[in-house]
Amino acid sequence: xxxxxxxxxxxxxxxxxxxxxxxxxxxxxxxxxxxxxxxxxxxxxxxxxxxxxxxxxxxxxxxxxxxxxxxxxxxxxxxxxxxxxxxxxxxxxxxxxxxxxxxxxxxxxxxxxxxxxxxxxxxxxxxxxxxxxxxxxxxxxxxxxxxxxxxxxxxxxxxxxxxxxxxxxxxxxxxxxxxx
Amino acid sequence: xxxxxxxxxxxxxxxxxxxxxxxxxxxxxxxxxxxxxxxxxxxxxxxxxxxxxxxxxxxxxxxxxxxxxxxxxxxxxxxxxxxxxx
Numbered sequence: 001x002x003x004x005x006x007x008x009x010x011x012x013x014x015x016x017x018x019x020x021x022x023x024x025x026x027x028x029x030x031x032x033x034x035x036x037x038x039x040x041x042x043x044x045x046x047x048x049x050x051x052x053x054x055x056x057x058x059x060x061x062x063x064x065x066x067x068x069x070x071x072x073x074x075x076x077x078x079x080x081x082x083x084x085x086x087x088x089x090x091x092x093x094x095x096x097x098x099x100x101x102x103x104x105x106x107x108x109x110x111x112x113x114x115x116x117x118x119x120x121x122x123x124x125x126x127x128x129x130x131x132x133x134x135x136x137x138x139x140x141x142x143x144x145x146x147x148x149x150x151x152x153x154x155x156x157x158x159x160x161x162x163x164x165x166x167x168x169x170x171x172x173x174x175x176x177x178x179x180x
Numbered sequence: 181x182x183x184x185x186x187x188x189x190x191x192x193x194x195x196x197x198x199x200x201x202x203x204x205x206x207x208x209x210x211x212x213x214x215x216x217x218x219x220x221x222x223x224x225x226x227x228x229x230x231x232x233x234x235x236x237x238x239x240x241x242x243x244x245x246x247x248x249x250x251x252x253x254x255x256x257x258x259x260x261x262x263x264x265x266x
């Protein structure tokens with residue numbers, strides 16, 4: 001919080017991170033929407049990734065955004081102590097998808113409204129500040145809001161507004177690797 | 181009267197808008213007039229200015245109707261914590 005309020009270029013974001021060969025793809029979605037499930041399905045068939053709940057986004061470079069991995073919540077909860085977390089490594093941001101539930105029974109990627117895309121990205125950027133933000137004085141609230149909006153605009157300006165609608169089973173890794 | 185700084189309004193291609201609060205994770209659709217009023221609020225307008233703005237914008241609108249519409253709009257924003265009295 002302190003870093004963000006003072007113009008720091010990094011921000012902790014609520015998302016899962018898939019790591020296809022060419023970078024990091026963020027999956028934004030509310031708790032319970034299926035980030036961890038999608039992440040597990042991605043890894044089950046050989047997909048790379050170690051973050052299913054948060055990542056650090058680095059906006060310090062002018063033309064690109066980089067992602068730094070953060071420990072996987074599921075791994076912490078399940079006590080997978082053999083995992084290690086090379087969080088210092090930078091991965092270029094290669095995609096953003098909003099998560100939703102598939103009603104067709106299979107995985108699909110669909111276009112969504114820009115406003116919906118922006119709102120979900122903004123919510124994910126805001127997520128880790130929810131409780132602290134309400135206690136900030138007015139000027140600080142405005143400063144935090146401005147930073148979060150600017151960073152959300154950067155992210156949403158880089159990629160088309162799309163949602164990944166996931167089913168419960170099937171090979172998500174193969175499905176996404178063709179698209180990512 | 182001030183908009184919650186965390187709340188955003190995205191104008192859609194048809195001129196309507198979507199208000200979103202990341203704090204409560206709630207969103208509300210507003211019509212074109214709502215978008216106009218929101219923009220005026222962003223610029224710092226108060227209730228009286230909003231009413232005058234509507235009267236200038238819509239020929240034939242009565243002052244009583246404009247007042248009622250603005251009050252209802254503002255109350256809706258307050259009810260959803262999009263607006264505070266700070």
